[in-house]
Amino acid sequence: MLLTLARLITAALLIASAAAFATGATIERHTASSASQPAAHHAEAGSPGENPAGGEPGAGREGPAAPAAERNSEDLLGINPEATALVVIAVVVSLLLAALILIVGSPLAAAGVTLAMLAFTVLDIREVTHQLHESRPGLAALAAAVALLHLLVAAAALLTTRQARGQSGRISTA
Numbered sequence: 001m002l003l004t005l006a007r008l009i010t011a012a013l014l015i016a017s018a019a020a021f022a023t024g025a026t027i028e029r030h031t032a033s034s035a036s037q038p039a040a041h042h043a044e045a046g047s048p049g050e051n052p053a054g055g056e057p058g059a060g061r062e063g064p065a066a067p068a069a070e071r072n073s074e075d076l077l078g079i080n081p082e083a084t085a086l087v088v089i090a091v092v093v094s095l096l097l098a099a100l101i102l103i104v105g106s107p108l109a110a111a112g113v114t115l116a117m118l119a120f121t122v123l124d125i126r127e128v129t130h131q132l133h134e135s136r137p138g139l140a141a142l143a144a145a146v147a148l149l150h151l152l153v154a155a156a157a158l159l160t161t162r163q164a165r166g167q168s169g170r171i172s173t174a
Contacts, residue, residue, distance in 0.1 A: 006156055007102060014097055024143060031139070090120070100113065101157065105164055121154065124146050127143040
């Protein structure tokens with residue numbers, strides 16, 4: 001099996017995109033947890049009878065359900081796409097696809113990588129809009145970079161598909 005430049009580039013881009021995605025998810029998780037801690041501390045800092053909303057005591061305080069509601073506002077088909085397990089699965093899938101593109105010379109495998117990366121790109125674009133909505137331009141830029149990496153992987157995998165078809169065509173006609 002011949003390792004072509006397109007296959008090597010595809011694998012390298014897959015690994016880079018997985019690393020960038022994991023970094024972004026970690027930064028977002030850290031940012032979200034540090035942003036919620038001062039708010040919780042501020043809510044507890046008031047005196048027991050004091051309510052900053054001006055209503056009845058305790059009526060304006062958000063209970064444990066409020067942070068869950070904020071997290072769930074980003075759900076996709078009822079699934080939190082930023083759950084740790086899903087982030088790990090996405091990284092592992094990217095690494096497995098990188099290995100697949102290097103080991104298997106099938107045009108079908110490269111086409112599968114192309115489709116998977118296009119699906120990841122759609123989710124990345126959704127994440128860019130979410131981060132812009134949350135006023136997090138740094139994370140939006142990182143999500144845009146991950147989207148670009150996924151598009152580059154899709155393009156490189158498509159090139160790999162074309163090369164693999166050309167090689168299989170030459171083998172069968174010989």
